[in-house]
Amino acid sequence: MSHNLEDLPGSRRHRLRPSARALTLSAVSVIVVLILSAILWVIFAGSADHLQTTFNPKSDNAIKIHDVYTLVWILAGIVMAAVLALTLAFSLVFRERPGGKAASHIHGNPKLEVIWTLIPVIIGILIAIPSFQVILDTTGDAPDGAIEIVATGHQWWFEFEYPDEGLVTANELHIPVGRPVNIELRSVDVIHSFWVPQLSGKVDMVPGHNNRLWFTPNTPGEYYGQCAEFCGTSHANMRFRVVVDSEADYAAWVAAQTSDAQVAEGELAQAGEGIATTICAACHTIRGTGAAGVIGPDLTHVGSRGLIASGIVDNDAEGLAEWLTNPPEVKPGSKMPNLNLSGDQIEQLVAYLQGLQ
Ligand SMILES: [Cu+2]
Known part of the structure; x- marks a missing residue:
């Protein structure tokens, strides 16, 4: 099977061909990078209400980390823009033209090599100094009175x-x-x-x-x-x-x-306490009731929390009932098994747990 010389990677003709492919690639790269950056910006930074964002820091140490992140983002942006722009410019300026002179090879250029070695070193130092400073600041001892x-x-x-x-x-x-x-x-x-x-x-x-x-x-x-x-x-x-x-x-x-558990008034909650101090007590502590299990979370004031099941279920009657019906279905692998509680038992437990404010 024979190849045209121009198609062979590494052939002199191949390297010297007009850089149409490089030009196209550069243009596509710039567009793709810009679109991706815009999408990421909208997703992460555009919404201050995003539940888990590093773009909206609310503590001294998070602000310091964010500042380094911003510096790296800006420096990386400058590098990206410079590399893409130079690629684009070289592709245009030095492209082979019909009838034009073929590009010549050069080998070794100490001045250029020093420049493109020094620039990354300077960028690395600009990132390293504040990074180490933040690491030292945030991993040192906590301030007095913590x-x-x-x-x-x-x-x-x-x-x-x-x-x-x-x-x-x-x-x-x-x-x-x-x-x-x-x-x-x-x-x-x-x-x-x-x-x-x-x-x-x-x-x-x-x-x-x-x-x-x-x-x-x-x-x-x-x-x-x-x-x-x-x-x-x-x-x-x-x-x-x-x-x-x-x-x-x-x-x-x-x-x-810090107070002991208070049982809400009403028959349902009272009945729920009976279930909690027998069945639930094997794994949970409810201070003041004798329930002293240590496998699951302390439930003494579970009613005061906004979420249950490690923050994945709303702590309301519906959420509690869903959880008590079959925990492993809500949280796969949950150490709390399906206790096969009856509908009445679940209703009573929900009333009791909601009362543990
Ligand atoms: Cu994990």
């Missing part, structure tokens, strides 16, 4: 303990605005990762090796977190939320959470 919290990863939910306040909760972390929080990160089973994009960088939760992170939230609001290290079947369903309260709201929340 609230101590222990976050523990479980398959597939987050437990939050406030040792100084003597309270334990799950999947919903409350912290006061303007005060640093120092979070110790643990795991009881596999490697998880704690990540609240608007508040901090992600840090792994490693069994037998406690990590930590700290940040100071600057704006009250709700921020969505996510396990960021694949940890099994329901990794994607392992979410949590951080509620940044005013000082007064935080104090009220702590006071409410």
Whole structure:
């Protein structure tokens, strides 16, 4: 089988052909990159309400990380635009013309080689200095007066303990605005990762090796977190939320959470307590009732949380009933099995759990 000389890659004729293909490729590249950038910008940055965005930082450390990210974005943009523009310009200026002179080869140009070595080195230094500075700032000791919290990863939910306040909760972390929080990160089973994009960088939760992170939230609001290290079947369903309260709201929340469980009035809730303290008690703690299980989340004030099932189900009557009917169907792999509860039992448990404010 014979080839035309012009079609053979590496042949002199092939390399010297008019750069029509390079020209087309450059134009297409510019268009594709611009379209993709626009789409990404609309998706991630265009919506400040996006639940898990790094583009809208709300803590001191998240702002520092965002600033480095912005610097890298701008430098990368300049490099991308320069490379594409030069490719385009060279393709036009040095293209072979009919009857024109063939392009000549050159080999070695110390001045050019120094320039294109120095430019990346300078860019690397411009990125490295602020990056190392932010790493040192954010991984150093938390400022004095930080609230101590222990976050523990479980398959597939987050437990939050406030040792100084003597309270334990799950999947919903409350912290006061303007005060640093120092979070110790643990795991009881596999490697998880704690990540609240608007508040901090992600840090792994490693069994037998406690990590930590700290940040100071600057704006009250709700921020969505996510396990960021694949940890099994329901990794994607392992979410949590951080509620940044005013000082007064935080104090009220702590006071409410440290009290024992209060049973709501009414027959349904009373009957629900009977089920909770027998069936649920095997795995859950409900302070003040004798239920002291440690496998699942502490339910003492579960009614006060916005979401259940590790942040994937709304904490309302419908959501609770759906969860209690068949947990593994809602959260595949859930350690909580289908308890085959009757419709009446579910109704009673829903009334009881909703009353645990
Ligand atoms: Cu995970």
